[in-house]
Amino acid sequence: NYDLGYDGAIKADKALSRSLNIPAVKMLQQYKYERFYDKLKKLNFTTLNKPADHYGLSLVLGGSEVTMWDLAKAYLGMARTLNHFNDFKVQYNLTDYSEPNYIKNTKTKADEIEPNSYLDHGSLWATFNAMEEVMRPGEEGLWEQFSSSQRVAWKTGTSFGFRDAWSVGVTPNYIVCVWVGNADGEGRPGLVGIEAAAPVMFDIFKQLPSTKWFQTPKTKLKTIAVCKESGYKASEFCTTKINELVPFAGERTTTCPYHKLVHLDVTGKFRVTDNCVNPSQMRHEKWFVLPPSMEYYYRIKNSDYRTLPAFLPGCNEAGTNAVMDMIYPKNNATIYIPIELDGTRGKVIFNAAHRNQEAKIYWHIDKEYIGSTKSFHQMAIDAAPGKHILTLVDENGERLVQVFTVLDRDKKTAVQ
Structure with a gap:
């Protein structure tokens, strides 16, 4: 992420409002960048002049250039779609995404009313609400304390090399886009959207009349029980549930995978199984359990997170308990190890997580012992090109x- 930190686990709306990179990339991996590319093309982004494979997953992080005009046009179309929710009897007018006009009363395209559109009412409403939660710069960070401050859905961006800083904000009545940079494209340290462009954008909004917020498209939303801790649709094991309005697609998502029913001994200090303790003598407790790699970062920023108790000695079969996870690389990853500036072969840092912070891990590659770690599980690896088996005990x-493959540093291809 931009702040070089990790959260471990975070809800989707917070990931969007904080512009976190890793959740966005993982989401696009599931959605497929080809589908995302096609949708952007339908929204008439004119700078997408290369095939989808050229951009890949970087597309969700701004891997393609975009003009301020195209950006404003897209946000304008989204705002129009919500504003016209009742006008077209909950259907969609595809001309909402047509070109904006400089001149008032310019003749526009005839309405194209369709039952579906590029983006649906429910998703747009939920997205704009999440974008409203972005922390505003400077004194604007206290905006909620002032009743006269208007609600704005907004985002910022910074190009590679600090060449461009931009910010875009939308209300039901106005779109404001701001670009800050050098005309010759030269970068400047500190030229970032939140610091350079966003303050200008909010100064402009201060001069504009306040407007009401977007109307809630209730017929395109459904109230469901949501797990307060994970943000997933609540399961029977979630301890705290809240009712939230979500787009219809939210009802089809999986239930919370992180709340589990944990079996403890009578003291509540150890986990047990029916192999060693009679079920009538167990305590059953609902527990929020993240995978080890997510837990490693999550508990740093969430002091109230409770790690799972250890198993009662002699009560668990070795190898049946998922206590370790690789942070990097993931299983079946392909790795390229570059040459250092002095011409020597470089190394790659493998990073693992264990539920027990004091645990000791023994590392092996292709059944050969290479070292051990305790507490901080990082190991510098210099493996030959080809496929390898990593074993942690x-x-x-x-x-x-896990399995990983090292590319040939000269050919940059996998060696079988």
């Missing part, structure tokens, strides 16, 4: 086995 015999 902790003091209790728990194992994690």
